[in-house]
Amino acid sequence: MDLGTIPRLGVGVGWRTEIDTAVERLPGLDWVEVVAENVCAGHLPPSLRLLLERGVTVVPHGVSLGLGGADEPDPARLARLAEVAAAVGAPLVSEHLAFVRAGGLEAGHLLPVPRTRDALRVVAANVRIAQQELPVPLALENIAAHLAWPEDELTEAQFLAELVERTGVRLLVDVANLHTNQVNLGVAATAELDRLPLEALAYVHVAGGIERDGVWHDTHAHPVTAPVLDVLAALCARVDPPGVLLERDDRFPPPAELAGELDAIRRVHQAARQPEEAPAHV
């Protein structure tokens, strides 16, 4: 397993059409992520081109490859992701440990893979195919789930650790998804962090959500809450993440609020990097 060097990305935000000008004006923005399916390599939105001209790194984030599916990844979808990566000069691209279609049906969302040794063989083969077709390293993200497969043999973190071992794929750790699974499925976020090979960490996702009737909804439409920042802090206590990114997909707040959320993320990151002096021994 050769992970090579993982680029320093810094603190960034998910670029979306609805907030393009707000993103352009965010102070101290190091990088952005763009949903790969929403841009065309030959016709990049002017706002993204402006950011690229300014030297802001752009990372394509795929949502429809379905690398956790039973079929080999679709060559056309892979080629499209590769084209977007080349068009924005991305240092890496990311996707999810999830399946999104089966039996001719589209889920329209990310669904968990049954985490068995049998499925691991398939997903590892899919990841290797993707790696061969992509011009840059691939990072895989843990997802927010509302259900668990009865045949699960591994936790999501253990499954990802096996994939890192077998394929050298890098990790995109979504701390909001870890929180989601803690609330909804009872999987302790910090225990999952301990099971992840964080030396393979490419970057971290942070997002807001809301709890309704004891169920956490990872909406990306609400402010980032303290429990999610606590998971970020727990991660930062274990490793210095090369990048952290705020995702917001709906009910966009005023620019100042967005900037405030980025500042909160920076504070958590910095606090972990500058721990308080250890108390003197008596």
Next chain:
Amino acid sequence: MSERDEYLIRDRAEAERALTELAAARRRLALRQGELLTALTVGGPAPTGFRPEQLRIQADGLLAKRRETVGHLMPELPELLGTEFAPLFRRYAHAHPLTGGYRADARQFAAWALDHAPAAPWRTELRRLLHPSGSRWSRLLPRRTARTHG
């Protein structure tokens, strides 16, 4: 046969066995994922071993995501249909699983709603939306990009 040839043959046999096993694993995974997705999207039978409450929450989540994405792409639909948007969309979605893109889904739902709500007060406006004077589909061109997140 030289020792080297023996190794090559053994390697090839092993590679073939690994490919056969991978193909079998793909078939098993396809079956389970197909069962789950059918249960979650078109009301298929619950696959064995799942907790019914978890299936219900995940199915509701997929439906809400689909409805919100359609409403986002064609904001006229939730505006016109109001409180009827969600229940109508639920009926439509169970009969018409998502097989392609959301833009086609939005157009298909709009046409379905016209056919399935014969007495609704918003019919005239929805028909005008679907068949505006001038370019027939001009108003239905997507106004925004699809929202997708993970």
